[in-house]
Amino acid sequence: MEILSAKRVQTFRSIREEEVSDLIESIFREAKPTINLSKKISSLTLPPLEEQLLARKVGTKKPLIILTMHEVANVATGVTVAEQYPSFKWLQKICGIESKLLQLHKKFDEILESIVNEHKQRKMRTIPESDTKEDLVDVLLRIQKHGDLGIPLTDNNIKAVISDMFSAGGATSSTTIEWAMSEMLKNERLMKIAQSEVREAFTRKGNVDESGHHELKYLKSVIKETLRLHPPVPLLLPRECREQCEINGFQIPAKTSVLVNVWSIGRDPKYWTDAEKFQPERFMDSSMISRGQISSIYHLVLEEGCVMCPGIAFAQPNVELPLAHLLYHFDWELPNEMRKEGLDMTEVLGMTIRRKHDLHLIPIPSPAE
Numbered sequence: 382m383e384i385l386s387a388k389r390v391q392t393f394r395s396i397r398e399e400e401v402s403d404l405i406e407s408i409f410r411e412a413k414p415t416i417n418l419s420k421k422i423s424s425l426t427l428p429p430l431e432e433q434l435l436a437r438k439v440g441t442k443k444p445l446i447i448l449t450m451h452e453v454a455n456v457a458t459g460v461t462v463a464e465q466y467p468s469f470k471w472l473q474k475i476c477g478i479e480s481k482l483l484q485l486h487k488k489f490d491e492i493l494e495s496i497v498n499e500h501k502q503r504k505m506r507t508i509p510e511s512d513t514k515e516d517l518v519d520v521l522l523r524i525q526k527h528g529d530l531g532i533p534l535t536d537n538n539i540k541a542v543i544s545d546m547f548s549a550g551g552a553t554s555s556t557t558i559e560w561a562m563s564e565m566l567k568n569e570r571l572m573k574i575a576q577s578e579v580r581e582a583f584t585r586k587g588n589v590d591e592s593g594h595h596e597l598k599y600l601k602s603v604i605k606e607t608l609r610l611h612p613p614v615p616l617l618l619p620r621e622c623r624e625q626c627e628i629n630g631f632q633i634p635a636k637t638s639v640l641v642n643v644w645s646i647g648r649d650p651k652y653w654t655d656a657e658k659f660q661p662e663r664f665m666d667s668s669m670i671s672r673g674q675i676s677s678i679y680h681l682v683l684e685e686g687c688v689m690c691p692g693i694a695f696a697q698p699n700v701e702l703p704l705a706h707l708l709y710h711f712d713w714e715l716p717n718e719m720r721k722e723g724l725d726m727t728e729v730l731g732m733t734i735r736r737k738h739d740l741h742l743i744p745i746p747s748p749a750e
């Protein structure tokens with residue numbers, strides 16, 4: 382509640398708006414007609430997250446924490462393969478994953494340690510003007526000092542929370558933006574509807590900001606439909622069976638790992654008409670969605686059910702704002718007269734499911750510019 386509440390997220394609004402405006406300007410400044418939109422999007426989500434959570438302005442040089450996160454993401458792709466066969470310990474060894482992860486762990490731990498120490502020293506020197514000026518680490522250090530939790534909060538706990546926020550909040554947001562753009566590119570009609578909605582909402586103002594987001598009903602449905610077909614965390618977080626139980630005649634022992642395949646639930650024709658089709662309209666009128674569908678998508682749309690992303694208040698503006706800007710400022714074409722319907726949608730599994738091939742696109746400034 383302290384770190385991820387809507388009130389706290391609201392205090393970071395100007396940081397998000399500034400970062401996304403910088404992205405749009407960098408696209409306008411590109412000398413080449415074709416840009417790698419995937420790269421632009423992935424470099425967009427972590428720096429603002431760093432600034433929002435750690436109050437550090439990133440500037441042009443990527444900080445170590447972001448570079449290390451990318452390294453972890455790359456190595457983690459291999460972990461998933463080795464984890465298919467947990468009893469074959471040698472598989473992880475020959476893949477070299479274990480030692481790479483240990484090295485990365487050490488490097489990451491040192492970065493986190495220095496962040497915590499930096500904050501402690503800063504705290505000794507200054508008194509925060511008000512709690513809205515505190516960043517994530519300040520909040521955790523305050524709780525540690527006052528013992529508000531009723532249980533001790535160690536420095537290691539604090540480092541784990543910082544690490545959790547970055548791994549949970551970075552690639553999830555950027556892959557969602559990338560897939561939403563891909564789906565709209567593939568279907569020009571949907572792109573046009575979303576673009577007209579955004580342009581209608583902001584043309585009079587002359588710029589996109591977060592104040593008009595409540596008007597973007599179609600774009601919000603595009604995001605929900607993107608999460609249905611391309612859930613960034615396809616197997617959710619691993620869970621463990623607390624006690625022995627029986628499912629469909631199978632005895633499941635206590636402590637069994639449970640992975641929930643939301644990727645396949647989102648595409649199950651038992652729940653969804655035209656399950657493989659990208660149709661944001663299905664979310665426009667929630668009365669059209671049955672209870673069964675709601676329980677099957679709670680984790681996808683993040684808003685329903687007992688298990689949800691605790692970072693939802695952060696995730697929403699971090700995904701909506703960049704998308705609204707990209708649609709407002711540009712029309713988008715594929716290079717080399719490639720046909721949009723033929724856009725390659727191959728997925729690759731890492732910490733999230735992302736596009737196998739980067740999105741190379743031609744941005745055409747919108748007529749309103």
Ligand code: HEM
Binds near residue numbers: 546550553618691699
């Ligand atoms: C579109 C963007 C996002 C999606 C689709 C998403 C989705 C999810 C999902 C499915 C889970 C796992 C829930 C479970 O299995 O229990 C999760 C956990 C979490 N998310 Fe998000 N998330 C997004 C963005 C964010 C952001 C921006 C933040 C924070 C700044 C964040 C923070 C967290 C945290 C802290 C957890 C819990 C991790 C843990 O328990 O170790 N998420 N998210």
